[in-house]
Amino acid sequence: MRITEKEVRYVAGLANLTLDDAEVARFRADLDGILEHMDKLNEVDTAGVEPMAQVLFDRAAGLRQDKVETPLGSDAALANAPQRGPGYFKVPKVVER
């Protein structure tokens, strides 16, 4: 067994996901099978091989010019928020007074 239910709950915490008990059991089994398949990579000799993080770095457009442009504006940015106040997103209490 590559992953336990305890580890599934730990990873769900890292990922900020509430999972119910049925989901924990299901994902443990799913991830176990998938991780077993992924162990196939251990067969490959990658000594001296550079990791590839991007495809076309040298031919990409690069950064745009550093000049001021009209921003989106806070009304547009806030328009889809579930809860907002004037100029800010509202969230549940973060710090106890």
Next chain:
Amino acid sequence: MTIASLTIDDIRAGLLSRRFSAVELTTEALRFAQAENPKTGAYLRFSPERALDAALRVDQSLARGEDPGPLAGVPVAVKDVILTKGLTTTCGSKLLAGYVPPYDATAVIRLEEAGGIILGKTNCDEFAMGSSNENSAFGPVRNPVALDRVPGGSSGGSAAAVAQGTAVVALGSDTGGSIRQPASFCGVVGVTPTYGRVSRYGLTAFASSLDHIGPFARNVKDAATLLRVIAGRDPRDSTSAGAPVPDYPALLGGGLKGLKLGLPREYLKDLGSEVGDLISRGVDVFKRLGCEVREMSLPATGYAIPCYYIIATAEASSNLARFDGVRYTFRSASSETLSDMYRNTRGEGFGAECKRRIMLGTYVLSHGYYDAYYLKAQKVRTLIARDFARAFEDVDAIVAPVSPFPAFKLGEKMDDPLAMYLSDIYTITGSLAGIPCMSVPCGKTAGGLPVGMQLLTTHFSEPAMFRLAGAFEEAGGLN
């Protein structure tokens, strides 16, 4: 006029000869699409106002004697992971139900500037994660060729709309095969361009080192025309490529004599099926057209699935972190604290496949596993890219299947996520290398299901890929 079989050239000729106006065509296209849509559910919503406004602009520019643009009056469907200003965009997720983007994706701006008419937004797997379109929070899409079967995924709605004739062309997105596989299942042309060829500004990120926007069409020339419009450098996407954009449709035609095609041994050995037979017959067509065909090897192929599912899920777990209940429409109703709100919003909002991939991605990036999984996968990705680089020293293009099987029945593969992942084998290798690839219709099975043939070329060699696909189509494919 028969909306369902129109081409871009038909529309242009009709508009320029004043046989119909863009407003008349758009009105009829909307009527037809809305009437036909319930059969497949390809569209999630229509945008009649925006479409008719765009059509009016085309008619006005025609009246002024101006060129109305290469997509003038062309009805386009847009996958619902691509942002459209003022037009609800959900990514197939409950988390974004009712989300109205404050800006347009660059590809959307470009296609509208070229005179294209967006009819509406198409269904897809949630956040583009899936191979069957069954992971959408808003229900599955049915394959217009066989209504009890899936259209493929994740761009299932876009492929189905083009196949059904409710759009002339469509935009999809492809991370590991999400354009090519549904194109194959629905019997249309689907193109994944070179990585960076089309700006991803306004494409909801799934796996940033693999995400592409690309076209669907019913013929090669229309796909080439749409790609030419949306491709090119964009200051808003620092990964967009600066290379000039060739006139893809103008470069179609010309013989194939002397072109060298490679058949990867690793792709053919497991393929004893009807799909394999159809691909072999497709290869025979290329031989008749004067291509030289040779077997070759892509030795790292066997490691592509684990490599892809580590990299893609790792990037997804990071990209999807933003859906936390603060900014985007959905928030769990039952949370006392901020951290509960994040967790409950995501737990209630994401569907099973997104959760599975977020979990997998978080696991492979977590302390103690990063080197074993993520870093290892990035190194294997280098080997996969090298396989292709080496292959293209000897051949001009590679011919391959798109999927091991044709469209399967709704519900048939939902219980086994690993089996679903394994079916992506022929599309993810090209995605990992970032090379252009496309699916072109290659006959039907005895049961009448379409099968796509995949063509792969080297970075920025879309013209050669289109030339092959165009010649294959002109030769009648397998007919």
